[in-house]
Amino acid sequence: MESLFSAVSRLFFLGAFALLALAVLEKAANATGYTIIRAYPGGRLLEFAVVLLIFVVAIQLRAMREDLKRRP
Numbered sequence: 368m369e370s371l372f373s374a375v376s377r378l379f380f381l382g383a384f385a386l387l388a389l390a391v392l393e394k395a396a397n398a399t400g401y402t403i404i405r406a407y408p409g410g411r412l413l414e415f416a417v418v419l420l421i422f423v424v425a426i427q428l429r430a431m432r433e434d435l436k437r438r439p
Contacts, residue, residue, distance in 0.1 A: 369430070376426040379419045386416035 390412035393403050404412075 369433075372426050372430060376423050376430075379423045379426075383416040383419035383423065386412050386419070390416065 389404070390409040393409040393412065396403050397409065407415075
């Protein structure tokens with residue numbers, strides 16, 4: 368179970384980083400008059416990235432709590 372949480376945490380972190388990079392590129396493209404993704408503006412992509420990061424923080428806090436419970 369621990370390895371599953373670790374994999375999900377890493378996947379979400381990488382997804383959030385990719386969304387952040389895409390949001391920055393979208394903002395730069397919008398500044399020059401173009402768009403990369405028509406479905407979501409840059410701000411919405413940042414919101415999705417923050418949601419993923421919240422889950423990463425929650426998973427990390429759960430793992431820390433489990434480690435502290437195992438200590439004598």
